[in-house]
Amino acid sequence: MQDLLKKFQAGDERALARAITLVESGNPRSDELLAALRGLSRSAVVIGMTGAPGAGKSTLTDQLIAVCRARNERVAVLAIDPSSPFSGGAILGDRIRMGRHYQDRGVFVRSMATRGALGGLAKATVGVLSILEAFGFDRVILETVGVGQSEIDIARVADHTVLVLTPAGGDSVQAFKAGIMEIADVFAVNKADIPGADRLVREIQAALEFNPHDEFSWWAKIVQTIASTGQGIPELLEAIDAHRLHLGEAGLQTRRLERARFEIINAINDEVRGIMKQSELELLMRVQSGESTANMVARELIAAALEKETSYSTIRVHNLDE
Ligand SMILES: Nc1nc2c(ncn2[C@@H]2O[C@H](COP(=O)(O)OP(=O)(O)OP(=O)(O)O)[C@@H](O)[C@H]2O)c(=O)[nH]1
Ligand SMILES: [Mg+2]
Structure with a gap:
């Protein structure tokens, strides 16, 4: 363990991969590792990227990586696949879509299947996230398909939540799940090359009026993007950074406490379920x-x-x- 820690702190990518595997496997020693890493820097910006299957999350992420890299920021992506353990389809696709960053040492991409985690985030997700933060990435992007509980969960874990919507298939705000409008700090209206993007933006704006707010509230920003060409990506990053400014230190701390709450409740749930199974x-x-x-x-x-x-x-x- 000491050897692993030393290599990890020296920035060895194989040590990073080993640490992640340890936490993913649920090995009891992973607690020890996480406790030891707790003291390391935690300055990463954690961006949650969620939306319906095929909305363009991976393509957007790939473009965001490019913009961040141009600013010399190191980026990690954790792609969470809450679908069946057998699909692997989304993960395979991500390898292809983010493949151009494969050789770049400033970029780390990892996929996780959630294997029946009640449609929410994988048990180990937050653990792996802390490892990526401790390794010193400037940004961590959590990509998750918005099915079941996963969108709500991602908003509890991320500092900034981007909800990806598209005008494709005539999506209308009225059809969205309850609670979904509230989780977004930034809306990416992707596939803006398809007719209906302006209408979707107006619908989101109208729906936002119904969210409870006061003079201190953050008004979710709406950015039109064409992920396949990279149009609107710098603006998307600007919106995310504006949200960070709005949060300030105190707001950020509140978010991180919310993440800790999520972690604790999940841990209790797992612990008790394990015993209940017997x-x-x-x-x-x-x-x-x-x-x-x-x-x-x-x-x-x-x-x-x-x-x-x-x-x-x-x-x-x-x-x-x-
Ligand atoms: N026309 C158009 N197509 C896009 C755009 N962005 C992404 N696509 C296409 O939409 C398809 C799905 O893109 P992905 O990035 O895989 O979407 P995703 O949300 O990651 O999909 P899952 O991970 O499977 O949920 C791909 O064929 C992309 O090329 C866009 O702005 N315009
Ligand atoms: Mg994807």
Whole structure:
């Protein structure tokens, strides 16, 4: 572990890849690693990029990378695929779409399948994100297809959320899922080469009027882009940077606390589910038949988790002292 840390801090990309694999695998030592990395710089700008399948998120990301690289910023991309573990289609496509940056050492692209994480982010996503931050990237782009819970989740994890919409297929704001308008700090109306982009912009503007706001509120910026040609990309980055200015240190801190909340709740959820699996049917039957209430079972599960956790943290603290 010490060897890995040393290489990681020296900027060794293989150490970065190993650290990510360790966290992805859920290895208990990954906690140790994450704790050790906690002290390293955390100045990355985390951009969440979400939207319907095929909206152009990967193409936009590829163009954003190019603009950031021209500014000499180092960029990491974490592409999260919440679809079935067998598809791999989006991931393969991303290799092709972001392939031109393959040789560039200032760019790191990694894909993660979420393998049934309830349509939300993969368990390890935030862990991997902290690793990328600790490695010293200036920007981290989290790309996720907007299905299920993943868009809402991405907004909890990112500093800036870009919602990618398109006029293709006659998308109309009325058809959007509840809560989706609120998550966007910036709207990218992509495929602006297709008729209907202006109408979509007007619809978004009208819908935004309904969001609760006061004089301090951020008015989500709407940027028209053509990802396939790169048109509007500098403006998109400008909008993201304007949002950062608006947030300021205090606003950014609030976002990061929100991320920590998301992490904690996810960790509890995973821990308790793991224990629940061991006697799931019995527990379900007890609640269903009225023998126990859900609250009683919940407390039992938490008590069991605590028992397991105590012995585990003793080991962990011991390891760190070595
Ligand atoms: N006409 C037009 N096509 C675009 C534009 N941006 C992207 N596309 C095309 O749209 C298709 C989907 O683009 P992607 O970047 O893969 O979209 P995505 O949102 O990453 O897709 P998933 O990851 O599968 O959800 C590709 O064929 C792109 O070439 C655009 O501005 N205009
Ligand atoms: Mg994609």
